[in-house]
Amino acid sequence: MPTNQRTATDARVDVRKTYKLYIGGKFPRSESGRSYEVVDGRGRFLANASQGSRKDARDAVVAARAAFPKWAGATAYNRGQVLYRVAEVMEGRRAQFVAEVRAGEGLTERRAEAVVDAAIDRWVWYAGWTDKLAQVLGGLNPVAGPYFDISAPEPTGVVGVLAPQRSSLLGLISVVAPVIASGNTAVVLASELRPLPAVTLSEALATSDVPGGVVNIITGRTAEVAPWVASHRDVNAIDLAGAADADGVVWGDLELAAAENLKRVLRPAGEGVEAVEPDWTRTPDLSRITAFLETKTVWHPKGR
Amino acid sequence: MAKFEYAPAPESRAVVDLAPSYGLFINGEFTESQGGSAFKTVNPATEEVLSEVTDASAADVDRAVAAARRAYNGAWGRMSGADRGKYLFRIARILQERAREFAVLETLDNGKPIKESRDVDVPLAAAHFFYHAGWADKLEYAGLGTNPRAHGVVGQVIPWNFPLLMLAWKIAPALATGNTVVLKPAETTPLTALLFADVVQQADLPPGVVNIVTGAGATGQAIVDHPDIDKLAFTGSTGVGKMIARSIAGTRKKATLELGGKAANIIFEDAAIDQAVEGIVNGIFFNQGHVCCAGSRLLVQENIAADVERRLKRRLETLRVGDPLDKNTDVGAINSKAQLSRITELTDAGEAEGAERWDNGCELPAKGFWFRPTVFTGVSQTHRIAQEEIFGPVLSVLTFRTPQEAVAKANNTPYGLSAGVWTEKGSRILWMADQLRAGVVWANTFNKFDPTSPFGGYKESGYGREGGRHGLSAYVTTESNG
Numbered sequence: 001m002p003t004n005q006r007t008a009t010d011a012r013v014d015v016r017k018t019y020k021l022y023i024g025g026k027f028p029r030s031e032s033g034r035s036y037e038v039v040d041g042r043g044r045f046l047a048n049a050s051q052g053s054r055k056d057a058r059d060a061v062v063a064a065r066a067a068f069p070k071w072a073g074a075t076a077y078n079r080g081q082v083l084y085r086v087a088e089v090m091e092g093r094r095a096q097f098v099a100e101v102r103a104g105e106g107l108t109e110r111r112a113e114a115v116v117d118a119a120i121d122r123w124v125w126y127a128g129w130t131d132k133l134a135q136v137l138g139g140l141n142p143v144a145g146p147y148f149d150i151s152a153p154e155p156t157g158v159v160g161v162l163a164p165q166r167s168s169l170l171g172l173i174s175v176v177a178p179v180i181a182s183g184n185t186a187v188v189l190a191s192e193l194r195p196l197p198a199v200t201l202s203e204a205l206a207t208s209d210v211p212g213g214v215v216n217i218i219t220g221r222t223a224e225v226a227p228w229v230a231s232h233r234d235v236n237a238i239d240l241a242g243a244a245d246a247d248g249v250v251w252g253d254l255e256l257a258a259a260e261n262l263k264r265v266l267r268p269a270g271e272g273v274e275a276v277e278p279d280w281t282r283t284p285d286l287s288r289i290t291a292f293l294e295t296k297t298v299w300h301p302k303g304r
Numbered sequence: 305m306a307k308f309e310y311a312p313a314p315e316s317r318a319v320v321d322l323a324p325s326y327g328l329f330i331n332g333e334f335t336e337s338q339g340g341s342a343f344k345t346v347n348p349a350t351e352e353v354l355s356e357v358t359d360a361s362a363a364d365v366d367r368a369v370a371a372a373r374r375a376y377n378g379a380w381g382r383m384s385g386a387d388r389g390k391y392l393f394r395i396a397r398i399l400q401e402r403a404r405e406f407a408v409l410e411t412l413d414n415g416k417p418i419k420e421s422r423d424v425d426v427p428l429a430a431a432h433f434f435y436h437a438g439w440a441d442k443l444e445y446a447g448l449g450t451n452p453r454a455h456g457v458v459g460q461v462i463p464w465n466f467p468l469l470m471l472a473w474k475i476a477p478a479l480a481t482g483n484t485v486v487l488k489p490a491e492t493t494p495l496t497a498l499l500f501a502d503v504v505q506q507a508d509l510p511p512g513v514v515n516i517v518t519g520a521g522a523t524g525q526a527i528v529d530h531p532d533i534d535k536l537a538f539t540g541s542t543g544v545g546k547m548i549a550r551s552i553a554g555t556r557k558k559a560t561l562e563l564g565g566k567a568a569n570i571i572f573e574d575a576a577i578d579q580a581v582e583g584i585v586n587g588i589f590f591n592q593g594h595v596c597c598a599g600s601r602l603l604v605q606e607n608i609a610a611d612v613e614r615r616l617k618r619r620l621e622t623l624r625v626g627d628p629l630d631k632n633t634d635v636g637a638i639n640s641k642a643q644l645s646r647i648t649e650l651t652d653a654g655e656a657e658g659a660e661r662w663d664n665g666c667e668l669p670a671k672g673f674w675f676r677p678t679v680f681t682g683v684s685q686t687h688r689i690a691q692e693e694i695f696g697p698v699l700s701v702l703t704f705r706t707p708q709e710a711v712a713k714a715n716n717t718p719y720g721l722s723a724g725v726w727t728e729k730g731s732r733i734l735w736m737a738d739q740l741r742a743g744v745v746w747a748n749t750f751n752k753f754d755p756t757s758p759f760g761g762y763k764e765s766g767y768g769r770e771g772g773r774h775g776l777s778a779y780v781t782t783e784s785n786g
Contacts, residue, residue, distance in 0.1 A: 076756075077431060077434070077435070077754075077755075077756075080434065080435075080438065081434065084393060084434075121386055124386075124389070124390070124393070125386065125441060125442075127438065128389065128437060128438020128439070128441070128442065129438065129442070130438075131435055131438070131755075131756050132435075132438060132439065132442065132445070132756075132773075135756065135772060135773050136445050136446070136447070136773070146735075148734045286445070300730055300731070300734060301730075301731040301734070302731055302734035302735045302738060303731040303732065303734075303735050304707045304708075304731075304732055304735050
């Protein structure tokens with residue numbers, strides 16, 4: 001992101017970052033070779049982001065599926081450690097996130113700092129859930145017979161996530177963290193107009209201990225890519241939060257496509273056909289976690 | 305069988321930086337005692353004096369409680385759960401960063417093998433802080449009742465068998481729920497608690513949230529009796545636990561007590577015998593048998609008893625007893641001279657009462673406190689070695705014929721902390737688990753611990769649980785029982 005300080009004659013010419021996709025732990029450009037201009041709140045050029053395609057999304061699903069068994073099979077304690085590590089790395093990139101959120105969302109420095117603080121704290125909150133979910137959501141069932149009967153949550157699989165369009169970091173984290181905390185893997189479509197914090201998050205993920213493929217991030221046009229994720233037969237669930245304010249996206253159409261393989265669908269907030277982006281500063285509850293869980297019940301007889 | 309000799313593989317103690325003497329950690333800093341005396345803490349493997357620590361007076365305890373109260377009424381009591389959690393995450397990370405230092409110091413002060421302090425005590429202690437850090441801002445989800453909130457100032461007295469780990473079991477849930485703490489480590493193993501004070505400082509925990517006072521029984525009693533303590537948490541002997549229960553009778557102080565045990569480790573004829581033998585060894589010789597949930601009574605089905613005994617003794621002959629800092633050591637030193645005397649007294653009683661004594665005949669170091677891994681066979685239920693907690697590397701073997709008889713014998717003790725069941729039949733495991741009057745039942749494994757898993761006893765093994773959601777409940781009060 002340019003620092004807009006080129007007018008000063010003694011200023012160093014800065015080295016700018018190339019914003020790429022994040023798929024399977026690697027940073028490819030879009031296979032389509034396309035990019036699109038990202039501008040700040042006042043229309044000034046910020047960067048050329050990769051414009052992800054149907055093929056990129058399909059590659060991301062393959063990577064997410066490949067990463068799923070190991071991530072879901074890791075101990076909850078281990079997932080918690082890894083996710084907490086992400087918060088540590090984010091804290092180290094705080095200034096970069098603040099600059100990107102500020103430019104993209106048109107916030108004051110102070111507001112942008114508050115948003116980044118809340119985003120990192122939100123990540124820590126979800127990191128703490130990994131080894132508590134089974135205790136809060138599962139338990140022994142007192143069946144009327146000589147049986148040991150216990151129910152426990154399990155991740156549903158690969159989850160497609162339409163990240164919120166307006167809240168490009170706090171909103172993003174509020175939808176990604178609950179998906180992966182329980183052991184799912186994610187294919188995330190970043191905010192179309194404000195994708196830069198998502199790309200920086202991918203760099204934080206890549207330098208934490210999150211295995212490649214657990215989170216895959218596609219930047220680009222939501223209306224172009226979302227239908228391919230919604231209809232993909234190897235995606236188990238989809239979060240439609242980012243349908244709100246996405247140009248050309250009708251969330252009902254995506255839910256219709258998702259019905260083909262009975263994806264679990266987390267609908268966007270709002271009434272009727274309208275989709276609205278919620279206030280992400282509100283304290284979350286477990287609903288974004290439970291939306292992407294299955295419950296497994298095990299029976300076993302008791303007897304001498 | 306030819307014995308394969310190991311070269312010595314000692315862990316360096318250079319990582320540990322011991323002061324010649326230590327004060328008390330009160331209100332965020334080390335302070336001199338007011339009217340207390342000093343005592344020495346020794347390495348039980350060599351009898352070398354490691355350092356001198358303070359025997360805190362009642363006035364010192366009073367200062368510590370006052371500091372804890374100020375912290376509770378001040379910064380800590382007002383702090384959000386999320387921020388409390390961040391402090392606990394910091395502590396967990398610092399324990400991980402300084403793991404080697406803690407492991408070596410624990411082994412020096414306690415006598416346990418470095419492979420246990422390194423691979424069990426320290427990582428589990430860090431894990432307890434990590435787990436409870438996450439709970440700090442999630443208490444409303446823990447099913448504890450409406451509006452769970454802290455008691456206030458918690459007094460905690462911990463034993464010498466897992467000094468740092470017991471500290472973690474006590475402090476992590478207390479802080480996660482918003483209490484402040486006055487903790488007394490055991491008099492023979494105060495050093496890792498004092499090093500933990502350094503961690504508290506590095507984490508920038510507000511002053512007074514954690515206070516560490518060293519001392520012996522009188523210091524502990526001063527904590528128990530202090531009128532401004534809201535809740536007590538104790539791990540130690542059943543005798544002392546009963547004294548505490550009497551001390552707080554008629555007051556509004558809450559208490560959780562993790563006390564002694566005399567666990568049955570029950571081996572059925574269909575068990576995987578080699579695995580079971582490993583489980584028996586782990587059950588009673590882990591940490592020199594200084595484990596409240598140790599599987600000190602082996603109940604073996606009669607028709608496989610001879611086979612199990614033969615394989616067990618063969619396995620015990622391979623145990624390496626000696627220098628706790630050696631990375632190949634399996635069994636370290638007995639923690640103190642007093643404990644060695646207690647073990648000796650009870651094993652002498654075992655012989656006198658007619659049980660058959662066997663030990664692995666290993667060489668023991670000339671200095672320090674040592675006891676050979678010992679097995680008694682032909683033990684009957686009335687023998688003292690079948691009834692009393694030995695808290696040492698001594699196994700009593702009894703036999704049974706039917707599952708019902710195994711249950712009757714296993715439950716025939718005033719204790720009820722833990723039990724082990726070894727069988728390949730799942731339905732029998734679950735039936736046995738229903739019948740056993742014990743707080744933890746291990747099936748085809750033994751001595752497993754995890755921050756998420758509640759631990760604690762039935763009957764005279766104490767009350768309350770530590771770990772998991774259940775462990776949190778001991779540290780909060782709710783509106784209904786306010």
